[in-house]
Amino acid sequence: MKILVPIKQVVTLDEDFEFTPDNRDVDHDFHIYDLNEWDDYSLEEALLIKESNDSPIEIIVCTVGNEYADESLRKCLAKGADRAIRVWSNELKNTDSIGIARIIAHIARREEPQLILTGVQSSDFAHSTTGVATAGILGWPYAAVVNRFEPDHDFTKASILRELEGGLEEAMNIDLPAVITIQVGINKPRYASLRGIKQAQSIPIEEATPDSLGMIDSEIGESGSASIIKKMFIPEKLSTAIIIEGTPAQQASKLAKIINDFKGV
Amino acid sequence: MHPIVTASGTFNPEQITRVVFQDFSPSTIRFFYVIGYLAIGLFLWNSFIEIRKYMRGKKNGSFKISCLVAGVKYMFSVLLTHRTLRRRDTLTGWMHAMIFFGFSVLLAGTSIITLQYDITAPLFGFKFWYGYFYLWFLLLMNIAGSAFITGLLYMMYRRNWLKPPKLDYTRPDREPNEYDRSSYRHEDWVFLWVMVTIGITGFLLAATRIIWLHDDPTVWGLRWWQPISTVIAYTLMHLGVNSNLAHILRNDLWWFHGLLALTFIALIPRTKAKHILTSAISLIFKDPMAAQRLPRSNPDEVSIGYSEITDFTWKHLLNLDACTKCGRCHEACPARATGAPLSPRDVILSLREFANRTMESQTLPNKAELSVHGKAVDQVFMETLWSCRTCMACVEICPVAIEHVPIIVQMRRKLVEDGDMDPILQKTLQTIHKSGNSFGESKRKRASWVKKLPFEIKDARNEDVDVAWFVGDYASFDPRNQKVTQSFARILKLLNIDFGLFFEGESNAGNDVRRVGEEGLYELLAENNIEMLRKSHFKRIITTDPHSYNTIRNEYPDFGGKFEIEHYTSYLARIIGWNQLTPTRKLNYTVTFHDPCHLGRFNKNYEAPREIIRALGLNLVEMERTRDNSFCCGAGGGRIWIPDVVGMEKPSQNRIREAAKIKDLEIFVVCCPKDLVMFEDAIKTSGHEGHFVVKELIELIAEAIELPTLETAVS
Ligand code: SF4
Numbered sequence: 017m018k019i020l021v022p023i024k025q026v027v028t029l030d031e032d033f034e035f036t037p038d039n040r041d042v043d044h045d046f047h048i049y050d051l052n053e054w055d056d057y058s059l060e061e062a063l064l065i066k067e068s069n070d071s072p073i074e075i076i077v078c079t080v081g082n083e084y085a086d087e088s089l090r091k092c093l094a095k096g097a098d099r100a101i102r103v104w105s106n107e108l109k110n111t112d113s114i115g116i117a118r119i120i121a122h123i124a125r126r127e128e129p130q131l132i133l134t135g136v137q138s139s140d141f142a143h144s145t146t147g148v149a150t151a152g153i154l155g156w157p158y159a160a161v162v163n164r165f166e167p168d169h170d171f172t173k174a175s176i177l178r179e180l181e182g183g184l185e186e187a188m189n190i191d192l193p194a195v196i197t198i199q200v201g202i203n204k205p206r207y208a209s210l211r212g213i214k215q216a217q218s219i220p221i222e223e224a225t226p227d228s229l230g231m232i233d234s235e236i237g238e239s240g241s242a243s244i245i246k247k248m249f250i251p252e253k254l255s256t257a258i259i260i261e262g263t264p265a266q267q268a269s270k271l272a273k274i275i276n277d278f279k280g281v
Numbered sequence: 282m283h284p285i286v287t288a289s290g291t292f293n294p295e296q297i298t299r300v301v302f303q304d305f306s307p308s309t310i311r312f313f314y315v316i317g318y319l320a321i322g323l324f325l326w327n328s329f330i331e332i333r334k335y336m337r338g339k340k341n342g343s344f345k346i347s348c349l350v351a352g353v354k355y356m357f358s359v360l361l362t363h364r365t366l367r368r369r370d371t372l373t374g375w376m377h378a379m380i381f382f383g384f385s386v387l388l389a390g391t392s393i394i395t396l397q398y399d400i401t402a403p404l405f406g407f408k409f410w411y412g413y414f415y416l417w418f419l420l421l422m423n424i425a426g427s428a429f430i431t432g433l434l435y436m437m438y439r440r441n442w443l444k445p446p447k448l449d450y451t452r453p454d455r456e457p458n459e460y461d462r463s464s465y466r467h468e469d470w471v472f473l474w475v476m477v478t479i480g481i482t483g484f485l486l487a488a489t490r491i492i493w494l495h496d497d498p499t500v501w502g503l504r505w506w507q508p509i510s511t512v513i514a515y516t517l518m519h520l521g522v523n524s525n526l527a528h529i530l531r532n533d534l535w536w537f538h539g540l541l542a543l544t545f546i547a548l549i550p551r552t553k554a555k556h557i558l559t560s561a562i563s564l565i566f567k568d569p570m571a572a573q574r575l576p577r578s579n580p581d582e583v584s585i586g587y588s589e590i591t592d593f594t595w596k597h598l599l600n601l602d603a604c605t606k607c608g609r610c611h612e613a614c615p616a617r618a619t620g621a622p623l624s625p626r627d628v629i630l631s632l633r634e635f636a637n638r639t640m641e642s643q644t645l646p647n648k649a650e651l652s653v654h655g656k657a658v659d660q661v662f663m664e665t666l667w668s669c670r671t672c673m674a675c676v677e678i679c680p681v682a683i684e685h686v687p688i689i690v691q692m693r694r695k696l697v698e699d700g701d702m703d704p705i706l707q708k709t710l711q712t713i714h715k716s717g718n719s720f721g722e723s724k725r726k727r728a729s730w731v732k733k734l735p736f737e738i739k740d741a742r743n744e745d746v747d748v749a750w751f752v753g754d755y756a757s758f759d760p761r762n763q764k765v766t767q768s769f770a771r772i773l774k775l776l777n778i779d780f781g782l783f784f785e786g787e788s789n790a791g792n793d794v795r796r797v798g799e800e801g802l803y804e805l806l807a808e809n810n811i812e813m814l815r816k817s818h819f820k821r822i823i824t825t826d827p828h829s830y831n832t833i834r835n836e837y838p839d840f841g842g843k844f845e846i847e848h849y850t851s852y853l854a855r856i857i858g859w860n861q862l863t864p865t866r867k868l869n870y871t872v873t874f875h876d877p878c879h880l881g882r883f884n885k886n887y888e889a890p891r892e893i894i895r896a897l898g899l900n901l902v903e904m905e906r907t908r909d910n911s912f913c914c915g916a917g918g919g920r921i922w923i924p925d926v927v928g929m930e931k932p933s934q935n936r937i938r939e940a941a942k943i944k945d946l947e948i949f950v951v952c953c954p955k956d957l958v959m960f961e962d963a964i965k966t967s968g969h970e971g972h973f974v975v976k977e978l979i980e981l982i983a984e985a986i987e988l989p990t991l992e993t994a995v996s
Pocket residue numbers: 610613614615616617623624625668669670671672673674675676685686
């Protein structure tokens with residue numbers, strides 16, 4: 017049996033950075049890469065399922081990205097994933113989350129996993145759509161923002177808890193195969209030691225392309241996406257915060273003055 | 282041959298000897314030999330069991346044959362001077378010296394008799410144990426015997442009346458009802474009593490012989506060559522022991538003494554007495570850099586660190602047996618002193634018990650039963666290992682060269698591999714991996730503190746400089762330390778020193794990452810820094826950070842990076858008093874100085890900071906625990922990244938409490954960025970705020986040479 021864990025190598029930024037000349041992305045020189053935090057939890061969940069099952073389970077991690085993304089895949093391999101697939105070609109540059117979901121769906125058709133576990137969202141773009149879109153394309157059931165996952169012994173059903181707003185939880189049963197998007201906090205992701213990551217260097221990463229996955233042109237890149245990024249910019253500061261200091265009486269009079277100024281009195 | 286002339290007559294020297302087995306029937310003598318051989322056989326068998334145990338460990342990577350001669354010399358120099366045993370416990374050290382030398386002479390004496398009786402006389406007809414040689418021998422044996430017994434009696438007095446706390450076997454890592462160390466106490470006492478008994482019966486044998494053979498002028502006439510035995514003989518005679526009774530007594534005593542001594546010998550390898558052998562061997566194989574330079578991991582091994590007892594090197598297994606339970610490390614350990622569940626002694630003793638339980642039998646138990654990590658009474662808790670601050674106080678004081686720190690770090694490597702660590706530590710390691718520093722700041726910001734300076738600093742990566750300054754994480758990113766860092770830059774500038782920085786080329790030096798046990802990350806950091814340093818252009822490196830100093834100086838060479846590096850204190854100590862560095866303002870403060878572990882104990886730089894302190898005219902009052910006995914601030918070994926248990930005293934608070942005992946103390950001087958952070962916090966949290974302040978030595982130098990404040994300097 018297989019579990020597919022799509023992951024994303026996200027970008028974090030420093031305080032100072034610049035945009036690309038076309039203003040559609042941050043200059044790659046300023047990218048700091050890391051494995052998406054949510055995917056750390058979905059991989060851990062897959063590893064825990066594998067470890068608590070007697071029947072052999074293969075965990076496949078996959079991602080869409082150039083060779084920089086190998087680092088995150090290696091980290092997953094170091095933690096115990098069995099196989100890694102990285103899909104890339106230059107046509108994929110401006111692919112949005114729907115386009116990514118199409119690629120994952122192709123991988124899923126080829127690998128036929130019983131379960132797809134992925135993070136609720138990515139920390140850089142925060143669309144929260146890749147997982148559910150994949151389910152939509154595959155026509156599989158899905159559950160999002162899951163914070164407890166318990167498959168039954170033959171992996172045909174699972175009982176889950178979903179985290180809702182206001183501290184509520186929703187208990188559901190779901191038929192497998194399904195796509196589950198995992199919420200942070202569901203488990204405690206293990207540490208991938210540098211030694212483990214180094215040792216994982218020797219595990220080959222399969223490099224696939226949209227072609228090799230059998231995708232057709234209309235599914236690839238911008239054509240397969242539902243949106244395109246037109247512009248990226250830093251929003252103008254709308255207001256500034258002031259800290260009012262002094263004794264309570266002083267604070268009150270300062271506050272009154274600010275309100276009056278604002279009203280134009 | 283010259284006759285021996287004495288007041289009681291003139292003797293033929295050949296007659297002056299002791300007839301061995303005098304009046305024994307041949308069959309009794311044979312019986313005794315059988316027992317003697319049996320004892321030797323048992324000794325060898327027991328030794329074999331122990332050696333087999335050590336052989337079940339791994340190869341000792343750091344050892345080279347060429348070091349053996351130096352090692353043997355070192356062992357003798359320690360044993361002959363007893364210098365490691367006299368430290369922080371002088372009287373006990375001297376008493377042990379008496380036991381040791383007494384025992385050695387008595388053993389050598391007995392061996393000499395055997396040498397003549399069993400080897401040289403029957404084989405070559407050569408005899409030497411007579412005449413003056415014999416008489417001096419008697420005198421020496423008398424002196425040795427008295428020293429031996431005196432030392433032992435003192436040890437009994439110490440254990441029973443002085444009762445130093447380090448000798449009670451209380452374990453900080455277990456509840457009192459979880460372990461039973463009474464067998465240790467019993468063994469200690471049996472050991473003392475057996476030895477004292479052997480010593481006393483030895484004297485009684487000599488005394489009864491004098492009485493028994495008082496008619497023999499070669500015995501009686503020369504009795505004062507063994508003064509103590511003779512005094513005892515007179516006493517016995519006074520009590521009514523006559524020649525006949527003495528003969529009978531002597532016969533019984535002879536067997537008692539002989540059998541006891543032989544039993545003792547047979548059991549040496551399996552009892553407390555084994556330290557006679559194991560300590561000496563441990564000293565021979567002492568690695569003088571044990572804590573300063575941690576062992577490299579073998580990239581070919583599937584697992585890393587110490588997980589099972591068979592992962593230990595044979596030398597570390599021997600270390601476990603060399604411990605004499607003297608408690609010096611237990612006393613010095615800052616973790617133990619502040620209530621953490623760690624005592625270096627108990628780590629060693631637990632592991633010893635574990636090794637004895639699992640590895641002394643014919644076959645090894647299966648792998649699962651060999652894991653040293655766990656909750657059993659002879660296993661080591663994860664919490665215990667994480668309590669260590671790798672301050673080296675234990676390794677430094679251990680009289681028999683036991684390597685607690687490498688053992689603990691090796692065990693941590695396994696914990697790190699399994700992710701068994703505090704979540705915050707785990708995050709920090711990931712942060713260091715990602716950004717190259719523990720603050721999670723971008724590399725570009727590493728030298729952002731220079732922006733405030735009114736001058737530019739060269740980039741040693743592409744400009745030639747005399748001195749390249751490795752700043753380290755805390756001095757670069759911590760806001761309080763940045764001020765000190767800026768002052769130091771301005772002092773260098775004032776001195777017209779051609780210096781530069783590595784800017785974003787610098788990564789965390791890795792000293793503490795390595796001591797956490799994240800060896801892979803350490804290797805990455807070290808390799809990055811070494812490559813960067815190699816490409817840079819400098820004559821020497823200086824650093825304001827003792828942690829970086831230690832690893833660059835002592836550990837980078839193992840990775841191919843040999844650089845000349847100095848801590849700023851020794852660099853400035855050489856030039857203080859020159860030109861611009863002449864103090865223009867006398868500072869009259871009463872100060873005390875805290876030796877940073879990594880500068881003092883690790884690298885033996887005790888003097889330079891003190892020289893500067895004196896040159897500044899400060900009134901230095903030392904704390905009780907100073908220099909090699911300096912008490913760790915608690916930041917070492919990655920503990921700065923692990924939150925301390927709430928409600929428990931922190932080592933830094935304990936230290937501040939100690940400093941507060943100094944009358945009129947005004948400034949607590951440090952010269953390590955982590956110390957500055959730790960102690961400023963501790964002063965606030967231990968209620969000493971307002972009494973005295975913590976200052977980095979650089980700040981005092983700046984004050985003494987009247988370096989204008991940065992704000993005035995800029996405007
Ligand atoms: S290194 Fe320091 S903290 Fe660690 S066991 Fe030794 S004395 Fe204790």
